Amino acid sequence: MSSGVDRDSSEPKRRGRRRNGADTKAALLDAAREVFTEQGYESATVRTIAGRAGVDPAMVNHWFGGKEGLFTAAMRIPINPAELVPQLLDGPPEELAERILRRFVAVWDDVGGGQFAALMRSVAGNEIAVSMLRDFIKDVLFDRLLAELGSDRPDLRVALCATQVAGLGMARYVLHLEPLASADEDTIVSAIAPNLQRYLTGDISGGSA
Amino acid sequence: MSSGVDRDSSEPKRRGRRRNGADTKAALLDAAREVFTEQGYESATVRTIAGRAGVDPAMVNHWFGGKEGLFTAAMRIPINPAELVPQLLDGPPEELAERILRRFVAVWDDVGGGQFAALMRSVAGNEIAVSMLRDFIKDVLFDRLLAELGSDRPDLRVALCATQVAGLGMARYVLHLEPLASADEDTIVSAIAPNLQRYLTGDISGGSA
DNA sequence: GTCTATACAACGATAGAC
DNA sequence: GTCTATCGTTGTATAGAC
Numbered sequence: 347m348s349s350g351v352d353r354d355s356s357e358p359k360r361r362g363r364r365r366n367g368a369d370t371k372a373a374l375l376d377a378a379r380e381v382f383t384e385q386g387y388e389s390a391t392v393r394t395i396a397g398r399a400g401v402d403p404a405m406v407n408h409w410f411g412g413k414e415g416l417f418t419a420a421m422r423i424p425i426n427p428a429e430l431v432p433q434l435l436d437g438p439p440e441e442l443a444e445r446i447l448r449r450f451v452a453v454w455d456d457v458g459g460g461q462f463a464a465l466m467r468s469v470a471g472n473e474i475a476v477s478m479l480r481d482f483i484k485d486v487l488f489d490r491l492l493a494e495l496g497s498d499r500p501d502l503r504v505a506l507c508a509t510q511v512a513g514l515g516m517a518r519y520v521l522h523l524e525p526l527a528s529a530d531e532d533t534i535v536s537a538i539a540p541n542l543q544r545y546l547t548g549d550i551s552g553g554s555a
Numbered sequence: 556m557s558s559g560v561d562r563d564s565s566e567p568k569r570r571g572r573r574r575n576g577a578d579t580k581a582a583l584l585d586a587a588r589e590v591f592t593e594q595g596y597e598s599a600t601v602r603t604i605a606g607r608a609g610v611d612p613a614m615v616n617h618w619f620g621g622k623e624g625l626f627t628a629a630m631r632i633p634i635n636p637a638e639l640v641p642q643l644l645d646g647p648p649e650e651l652a653e654r655i656l657r658r659f660v661a662v663w664d665d666v667g668g669g670q671f672a673a674l675m676r677s678v679a680g681n682e683i684a685v686s687m688l689r690d691f692i693k694d695v696l697f698d699r700l701l702a703e704l705g706s707d708r709p710d711l712r713v714a715l716c717a718t719q720v721a722g723l724g725m726a727r728y729v730l731h732l733e734p735l736a737s738a739d740e741d742t743i744v745s746a747i748a749p750n751l752q753r754y755l756t757g758d759i760s761g762g763s764a
Numbered sequence: 765g766t767c768t769a770t771a772c773a774a775c776g777a778t779a780g781a782c
Numbered sequence: 783g784t785c786t787a788t789c790g791t792t793g794t795a796t797a798g799a800c
Contacts, residue, residue: 370769392790402771407791409769466675469729480730505726505735506746512730513722517714520678521689521721526714537715537759541750550746 371409373399378420387417387478414486421478423465424457427486435494442491443543444535450511451518451531459519466520483508497547506545514538580618582608587629601625623695626687634662636695644703651700652752653744659720660727660740668728675729692717706756715754723747 377399381390392413396403410416414427434445454462469475488504497503514534517523526534544550586608590599601622605612619625623636643654663671678688697713706712723743726732735743753759 391788393788403790404772404792405770413790476730480732483730484732502734502738502742502746505732508730508732509722509726509735509747510719510750511722512725513718513720516721516725517718521685521692521717523689523693523714523717525711526718529711533711537711537754538718541719541753544750545746 370399370401370405373401374405374409374416375420378416382417382420382478383475387481392416414482417478417482421465422461423482424453424461431487431490434491439495439547440543442495442546443539443541446491446507446511447514447535447539447542448531450514451534454515454519459522462515462519466516492546495547499550502550503545506550507542510538510542510545579608579610579614582610583614583618583625584629587625623691626691640696640699643700648704648756649752651704651755652748652750655700655716655720656723656744656748656751657740659723660743663724663728668731671724671728675725701755704756708759711759712754715759716751719747719751719754 374395377395378390381395381398384390385394392403392406395416396406399405406413406416410419411426411428417423418425418427430449434442434449437445465479469479484504488507489500492500492503514526517526518529519527521527529537583604586604587599590604590607601612601615604625605615608614615622615625619628620635620637627634627636639658643651643658646654674688678685693713697716698709701709701712723735727736727738730736738746
């Protein structure tokens with residue numbers, strides 16, 4: 347059934363704009379969901395996805411800004427890492443945790459917490475979705491933030507940050523644990539930012555905070 | 556098919572030991588899974604569960620030590636709150652976080668991380684399972700720990716503790732984020748206990764730890 | 765004619781074969 | 783260590799819509 351999204355696989359491709367309503371964006375998203383879920387984030391190639399969608403790989407860049415943007419769009423993760431990471435890094439490093447938390451809450455509140463629960467659902471039962479999300483969180487998000495900070499043991503710090511942020515999502519959007527589920531940004535930042543900041547730049551080897 | 560677990564509902568009950576290995580325990584577990592899933596943790600009553608299992612409510616106490624023990628057994632949560640909470644409280648309050656983390660890791664490592672993922676799966680898609688787990692985490696586990704500590708804003712602290720512990724479970728048992736997924740107890744305690752301890756007894760209103 | 769969606773070619777990086 | 787294949791990405795020319 348992979349030919350369902352193929353287009354013009356036998357005819358020579360035409361350059362320039364398609365005839366009418368040829369929805370390249372949607373075709374890429376459909377193909378991306380297929381290929382990412384079949385092969386995971388790393389193994390899936392832009393070329394394969396574009397091939398299955400019947401369009402040129404350059405269209406991925408044109409429409410989604412690259413592989414990462416295509417991934418987040420396909421997984422309905424409401425962020426664009428290409429612009430998110432620089433925005434988070436823009437400011438004092440000792441307030442990075444606060445910026446991460448404010449953005450995390452704003453973004454997922456905006457689309458409604460149900461999408462976070464949906465993401466967790468697709469992850470909990472699916473080993474490929476697990477590796478996709480794991481690689482994405484690590485390689486695309488936190489690795490880049492940690493690289494800029496220059497802290498020691500960056501891999502461990504990445505994992506620790508993931509525990510705190512994923513746990514916040516679970517409590518707020520899945521478990522609906524009050525008063526956290528209805529807390530405003532400032533309350534969340536006051537409560538959690540110091541802990542997240544310790545994972546980013548503090549002493550994680552046993553000394554005091 | 557709810558009558559599948561009913562037994563002898565029309566015949567008069569016999570006193571004393573059942574004929575042969577009539578597996579009262581298994582019948583109670585099956586009935587408990589049904590009733591808890593239908594009604595949630597609070598609404599489900601021991602009498603209803605015992606009735607559906609066709610046994611006396613006293614059997615719940617005999618086999619599981621009470622409603623909580625039956626719940627954890629039915630949900631395959633490998634803890635017994637009746638003994639867990641006192642054990643955790645036995646020791647200096649400033650090391651409570653360390654005891655919680657050591658127990659959490661030991662318990663879930665012991666049964667293999669797959670059971671944690673299974674729990675998350677049943678929770679992410681099921682609103683009743685959500686309320687079950689939420690009430691259980693709050694009322695049965697952390698509320699009792701926090702009550703003993705006498706910290707301010709106990710409800711918020713309960714939710715914050717849940718973010719850190721649930722997040723650890725997600726990262727270690729679901730996402731398999733290295734090096735956390737293979738880290739030993741001591742590494743986890745050194746890294747996470749100070750943060751969890753802040754949620755338990757520290758200043759969560761914006762001051763430094 | 766202008767704008768833009770599109771395809772093709774090529775570049776630098778990287779991983780694996782030998 | 784070298785060679786090759788393949789990856790993501792970029793620059794540019796072209797075809798169709800308006």
